[in-house]
Amino acid sequence: MSTPSDIEREIEEARERLAGTIDQLLYRSSPKTIVSRELAAVKAHYIDAETGEPRTDNIAKTAGIAVGVVALFVVIRKIVR
DSSP states (O other): OOOHHHHHHHHHHHHHHHHHHHHHHHHHTOHHHHHHHHHHHHHHHHBOTTTOOBOHHHHHHHHHHHHHHHHHHHHHHHHHO
16 A cells, blocks of 8 residues: 555656656757757658769659759740730
8 A cells, every 4th residue: 555655755756747748749849959859850762871972863762853853844834825
């Protein structure tokens, strides 16, 4: 059977765990943390983490998509006129 002091200790431990969890959630949901995490993800997509050199395959794909979108807009504008 638990004594009142055991129950109080368990409650205090649960409070400390909850406070730690809340602190972690606040940190993870902070706008600065979100921006830095997303920026790191984008950098990882375009820069090789091991060598630090640009990943030309991904850069070329992105450039190709950008050129294709611009060309599509130019064609649509010419058709509409």
